Amino acid sequence: MKKKKKCFSSSSEQKEDRLTSLPESIRNHIVSFLPIEDTVKLTILSTQWRNICSCLSNLKFDQSLLKNKTELKQRDFRNLVDRLLINHDNSNVTKFSLSVRVDPEVITGLHINSWISFALKHNVQDLYLGLLSDLYLGLLSGQVDRLPSALFTCNTLIALHLCGMELQLPTVIYFPNIKTLKLDCVKFFDERFTEIFLPRCPALEYLSLIGCQFFFLTSFTISAPNLKVLVFCYYVTSKLEVNLSAPNLQWMEYNSICKLNVSPETLRSLTTAKIVTYIVLYPMSMVTKILMGLCKVTTLSLEGTAIELLARDEALSACFPISCSSLTHLNLEMRPSKDHVKVVVLLLRSYPNLQSLHIWFQTKMESTNISDIKAYQKSQEFSTGSNILLINLHHLKGLICKCISKDFVAKEAEIWSAEAVMMSQIKMKSYSGDTWVMME
Numbered sequence: 407m408k409k410k411k412k413c414f415s416s417s418s419e420q421k422e423d424r425l426t427s428l429p430e431s432i433r434n435h436i437v438s439f440l441p442i443e444d445t446v447k448l449t450i451l452s453t454q455w456r457n458i459c460s461c462l463s464n465l466k467f468d469q470s471l472l473k474n475k476t477e478l479k480q481r482d483f484r485n486l487v488d489r490l491l492i493n494h495d496n497s498n499v500t501k502f503s504l505s506v507r508v509d510p511e512v513i514t515g516l517h518i519n520s521w522i523s524f525a526l527k528h529n530v531q532d533l534y535l536g537l538l539s540d541l542y543l544g545l546l547s548g549q550v551d552r553l554p555s556a557l558f559t560c561n562t563l564i565a566l567h568l569c570g571m572e573l574q575l576p577t578v579i580y581f582p583n584i585k586t587l588k589l590d591c592v593k594f595f596d597e598r599f600t601e602i603f604l605p606r607c608p609a610l611e612y613l614s615l616i617g618c619q620f621f622f623l624t625s626f627t628i629s630a631p632n633l634k635v636l637v638f639c640y641y642v643t644s645k646l647e648v649n650l651s652a653p654n655l656q657w658m659e660y661n662s663i664c665k666l667n668v669s670p671e672t673l674r675s676l677t678t679a680k681i682v683t684y685i686v687l688y689p690m691s692m693v694t695k696i697l698m699g700l701c702k703v704t705t706l707s708l709e710g711t712a713i714e715l716l717a718r719d720e721a722l723s724a725c726f727p728i729s730c731s732s733l734t735h736l737n738l739e740m741r742p743s744k745d746h747v748k749v750v751v752l753l754l755r756s757y758p759n760l761q762s763l764h765i766w767f768q769t770k771m772e773s774t775n776i777s778d779i780k781a782y783q784k785s786q787e788f789s790t791g792s793n794i795l796l797i798n799l800h801h802l803k804g805l806i807c808k809c810i811s812k813d814f815v816a817k818e819a820e821i822w823s824a825e826a827v828m829m830s831q832i833k834m835k836s837y838s839g840d841t842w843v844m845m846e
Contacts, residue, residue, distance in 0.1 A: 438464030438501075441471065442490070460495045465525075466503040469513075470538055480512040487517075491524045499528040507538040508550060515550040523554050529562040536569035536590075552576075568592055575599065579606045586612040597622040604628060611635065620646065626664070628652065640664055661710075665692060673699030677732075680707040683715055690719040697756075698725055700733075707737035709766075717745040727755035734761040741768045 428436075437445050437458055445459055467487050469480070483506075502525035506513055518535070525533060537549070549572050558579045565586035572593040581587075584607050599620060604610070610630050614637040620626060626648045628636070633652040640646065640662040648664050653671040660666055661682035679700065683693060693708070693715045700706070708716075716722055736757060740746040754760065 433458065434461060434463060438462060442467055442486070443471075459490055460493050461497045462490075462494070463498060463500040465490070465499055465501070467521075468503070468505040469507055470505055480507075480509075484513050484517060487521060491521060494524075494528070497528070499525055499530050501532040501534075502528075502530045503534040505534075505536045505538055518550050519552075519554050522557060526554065526556050526560055526562075530560075531562055532565040533557075533563060534567040534569075535571070536567075537571045539570060575603060579603055581607045581609075583609055585609050588612075588614040589616070589618050590614075591617040593619045593621070594623075595621050599623065600625075600627045604630065608632070613637070615640065617641075625649065636660075638662060665689065666696070668696060668699065670699055674701055676700060676703050678705045679703055680709070680737075681712050682707075682710040683712045684710055688715060690715055691721060694719045694722055694725055697753075698728060701730060702732050703730065704732055705735040705737075706733055709737070709739040713738060713740040713746050713749050716749045722749070722752065726752040730757055731759050733757040734759060735764075736760055736762070737764040737766075739766045739768060 442465070445462070467483075469483050487504075502522075504518070504521060506518065508515060508518060522533075522535065535553075552574050555576045555578070558576050558581070561582050563581060563584050565588075566581070566584055567586075567588040567590075569588075569590040569592070571591075572595065575594075575596045575598065579602050587607060587610060600623070604613075604627075607630070609632060611632055612635045613628070613630065613633055614635075616637065616639045618640065619642050620640075624645060624647065626646055628638075628648070629651045631653060633655050635657045636650070636652065636655060637659045638648065638661070639659075640648075644663045644665075646664045647667065648662070649667045650672055651669040653669075653675055655672050655675050657678045658676055659680040659682075661680075663684045665688055673696065679696075681693060681696065693712050697716075736753070738750065738753075740750060750765075754763075
């Protein structure tokens with residue numbers, strides 16, 4: 407019995423040695439994936455783990471994870487953050503993430519700024535700050551009057567992500583090394599945003615602007631010579647006009663009610679483009695001009711009312727088909743109408759090396775200024791045996807069509823049947839209730 411006990415003890419000690427004998431940098435990296443509350447619990451394991459929190463390089467504080475959002479729990483969260491930051495040594499902090507709800511009683515703007523200042527003093531490279539709102543409880547986050555001025559001149563920052571706040575810009579802004587900038591639901595009341603913020607990010611490669619509000623702006627200019635990825639989603643007002651100049655842009659998602667002007671060199675550099683538009687809010691030629699400028703694109707998505715805008719562009723037939731041999735993947739959102747199918751025909755003839763075609767059929771008429779919608783819909787119906795799509799698609803390897811009714815799929819299957827012979831696989835999906843129906 408004693409020998410077994412001794413053997414068991416030896417095995418236990420050996421396992422413990424494997425854990426505690428790891429280099430501090432490796433232990434730090436492993437612990438960085440744990441919630442900060444669990445990390446604190448690790449400090450009671452042994453003396454060698456007691457100070458693990460004092461040298462963490464990845465700090466993530468998320469108040470939304472609190473199951474009980476009472477004032478007491480919020481104070482516990484505040485005290486936890488304070489204690490960990492006070493006990494942290496002088497080592498650098500690579501990532502600092504803070505998701506918190508500001509209120510005048512427990513967590514104020516002074517707390518937020520002191521925590522952000524800590525990260526800046528420890529040479530943070532990746533910073534996230536999100537102000538939480540609990541809409542279900544009717545609780546909106548308070549605001550921070552001003553973020554630390556040192557944030558806007560931090561030379562160690564490589565990635566900055568701000569969410570859910572009103573941002574007041576200081577006089578001096580310069581981010582020499584920022585490559586990734588994400589702004590979600592941020593309100594700007596300073597009309598100098600495009601003049602003193604974006605131009606002061608010379609190394610910017612990734613820009614995401616989602617749900618932001620730009621008050622007092624009528625023109626929004628994005629000029630970034632090193633920008634490679636752009637995500638722009640804006641639905642507040644159609645009065646804003648967006649001008650884009652990024653000669654090295656490779657990937658773009660534009661989902662907005664604003665007019666978009668893209669420089670020719672930007673269009674020539676794109677390899678992936680997603681355009682989501684909204685009817686009657688654009689010049690009819692906007693999408694046409696964008697498509698004509700694309701020459702290196704491999705993946706293209708046209709959603710919302712982009713096909714409708716093309717159908718209404720009187721100059722479309724004179725401009726198309728074009729020749730873009732680089733495109734291999736095409737995603738479209740369209741209506742089952744003659745005008746839309748004619749546009750698709752022109753697009754397919756423009757992309758001779760297309761390999762996959764993904765179509766989402768709209769079964770409801772989008773907002774339009776056509777007076778007699780019923781008569782228009784009747785005029786757009788297909789007759790039996792329509793051969794409008796008899797074109798060569800020998801490169802196409804797959805077609806996926808989605809809609810919301812079985813009868814509609816059967817009708818569209820007839821329209822596309824002329825192409826079925828030309829493809830190695832055709833999949834058509836319809837959505838009825840909670841069941842997807844596959845037709846092959």
